[in-house]
Amino acid sequence: MARPREFDADEALEKAMELFWDVGYDEASLSELLGAMEITKGSFYKAFQDKQSVYLATLDRYNDQVVSNTVAFLGDPAEGTGGDRILALFGRIADLAQKEGDRLGCFLCNALVDKAGGAEAEAKLQAMTRRLENGFYRALQDDGLEETEARGTARGILTAYFGLRVLGRAGLSADMASDCIRQVERMLGRMR
Amino acid sequence: MARPREFDADEALEKAMELFWDVGYDEASLSELLGAMEITKGSFYKAFQDKQSVYLATLDRYNDQVVSNTVAFLGDPAEGTGGDRILALFGRIADLAQKEGDRLGCFLCNALVDKAGGAEAEAKLQAMTRRLENGFYRALQDDGLEETEARGTARGILTAYFGLRVLGRAGLSADMASDCIRQVERMLGRMR
DNA sequence: TGTGTTTTGTACCATTCGGTTCCTAACTCT
DNA sequence: AGAGTTAGGAACCGAATGGTACAAAACACA
Numbered sequence: 001m002a003r004p005r006e007f008d009a010d011e012a013l014e015k016a017m018e019l020f021w022d023v024g025y026d027e028a029s030l031s032e033l034l035g036a037m038e039i040t041k042g043s044f045y046k047a048f049q050d051k052q053s054v055y056l057a058t059l060d061r062y063n064d065q066v067v068s069n070t071v072a073f074l075g076d077p078a079e080g081t082g083g084d085r086i087l088a089l090f091g092r093i094a095d096l097a098q099k100e101g102d103r104l105g106c107f108l109c110n111a112l113v114d115k116a117g118g119a120e121a122e123a124k125l126q127a128m129t130r131r132l133e134n135g136f137y138r139a140l141q142d143d144g145l146e147e148t149e150a151r152g153t154a155r156g157i158l159t160a161y162f163g164l165r166v167l168g169r170a171g172l173s174a175d176m177a178s179d180c181i182r183q184v185e186r187m188l189g190r191m192r
Numbered sequence: 193m194a195r196p197r198e199f200d201a202d203e204a205l206e207k208a209m210e211l212f213w214d215v216g217y218d219e220a221s222l223s224e225l226l227g228a229m230e231i232t233k234g235s236f237y238k239a240f241q242d243k244q245s246v247y248l249a250t251l252d253r254y255n256d257q258v259v260s261n262t263v264a265f266l267g268d269p270a271e272g273t274g275g276d277r278i279l280a281l282f283g284r285i286a287d288l289a290q291k292e293g294d295r296l297g298c299f300l301c302n303a304l305v306d307k308a309g310g311a312e313a314e315a316k317l318q319a320m321t322r323r324l325e326n327g328f329y330r331a332l333q334d335d336g337l338e339e340t341e342a343r344g345t346a347r348g349i350l351t352a353y354f355g356l357r358v359l360g361r362a363g364l365s366a367d368m369a370s371d372c373i374r375q376v377e378r379m380l381g382r383m384r
Numbered sequence: 385t386g387t388g389t390t391t392t393g394t395a396c397c398a399t400t401c402g403g404t405t406c407c408t409a410a411c412t413c414t
Numbered sequence: 415a416g417a418g419t420t421a422g423g424a425a426c427c428g429a430a431t432g433g434t435a436c437a438a439a440a441c442a443c444a
Contacts, residue, residue, distance in 0.1 A: 002418080002419040003420045004421080006410090006421070007421095024216075026216070030400095041422090042421070043421065047421090050402075051402065113297065113305040113361060113362075125362065126363070151371070152375070155372055155375075159352050159375065160351050162354070163358070166305060166358060167350075167354065169305060170304040170305075171314075179344040180347055182344055183344070183345065183351065183379050186378055187375050194391080194441065195391045196390085196391080196440085196441065197392095198391075221432085231392095233434090234391070237433070
């Protein structure tokens with residue numbers, strides 16, 4: 001029994017995430033944010049509390065969508081062995097980075113460096129990082145690695161993952177990506 | 193035949209670098225910057241042009257000091273084999289990250305993600321990245337690796353380097369660091 | 385001791401920042 | 415149709431933004 005919303009809150013959040021992803025928290029001014037979300041101030045402050053809580057919401061969104069998707073892929077036996085899945089993930093990232101004009105990187109990684117959004121944001125980011133690490137960990141366990149070995153390798157791969165995403169955002173050259181992947185293969189014990 | 197400067201321009205630039213390093217370009221407001229540099233506006237705009245050119249100057253400073261130092265270390269035969277030097281560098285970074293309260297990361301890496309300072313900054317950052325890559329490359333060549341193999345491995349190590357620095361800034365746990373280093377050893381062909 | 389030059393600090397500038405208020409428009413339900 | 419409720423939008427807010435103008439202060443040289 002009231003006036004219905006004219007905008008899709010989920011869609012608006014998606015646009016907000018894309019902006020924060022691209023330029024970070026501070027450089028995304030409120031007016032830019034409103035422009036991207038296609039909303040005016042009134043609706044913005046009515047539907048969400050303020051800029052910061054929108055930021056936190058976009059972090060949750062990234063976790064629910066991108067991170068979940070990635071972890072699910074890493075755990076999906078239909079995609080081959082654990083090592084196959086990890087390499088496929090890195091291949092996807094490398095492809096993305098090679099497409100000229102992508103230059104987004106990984107929202108989690110960017111936000112980790114950005115350090116915006118206070119303690120609440122940091123907690124979310126650390127949780128996401130742990131989810132990713134565990135995704136690698138379980139994939140390695142699927143290949144029969146014992147616990148401590150799998151844990152150590154997972155962390156090494158996580159490091160390479162973040163590194164690759166930084167280089168991707170920085171405009172990494174095409175041949176760079178394949179070189180990185182070869183080193184991950186080496187971590188997985190697949191020499192060549 | 194004029195009034196001499198009351199502040200040390202080099203010292204002020206050092207402080208500016210520390211601030212940009214910590215919080216990034218946008219979040220470092222002009223007043224914060226002035227406070228850190230211990231300078232008032234008048235001197236600031238007289239000695240340097242504006243905020244952006246100070247930022248660019250701090251990037252140069254980081255290149256001249258930190259990057260140069262790192263590359264020199266990687267190329268110093270007195271520090272052991274190429275592989276030894278690379279591992280020692282990673283060890284230093286891991287030690288830094290483990291010290292609670294460091295949380296700075298690498299200015300180059302942070303700035304790469306920050307994407308502030310326009311095209312000029314980006315060019316400087318890419319040049320620094322290349323210097324670092326070549327530092328690893330030459331260290332590997334010192335160990336007798338042939339060209340393409342050394343190049344590929346150098347890039348993999350560069351990736352791990354950035355990844356480790358992101359995790360360090362994010363507040364990486366102590367055991368995390370040693371796991372990362374073990375994977376770098378693996379890239380270097382030193383299993384264990 | 386002047387005189388000229390440069391630095392320094394302060395006052396000021398328009399603009400933009402994130403955020404609030406409040407009135408009107410739009411809708412649902414009775 | 416009318417009452418009740420909520421969204422939308424514009425006007426407005428103080429504070430902070432990066433940057434400029436200018437007068438006073440501090441020095442070097444003659």
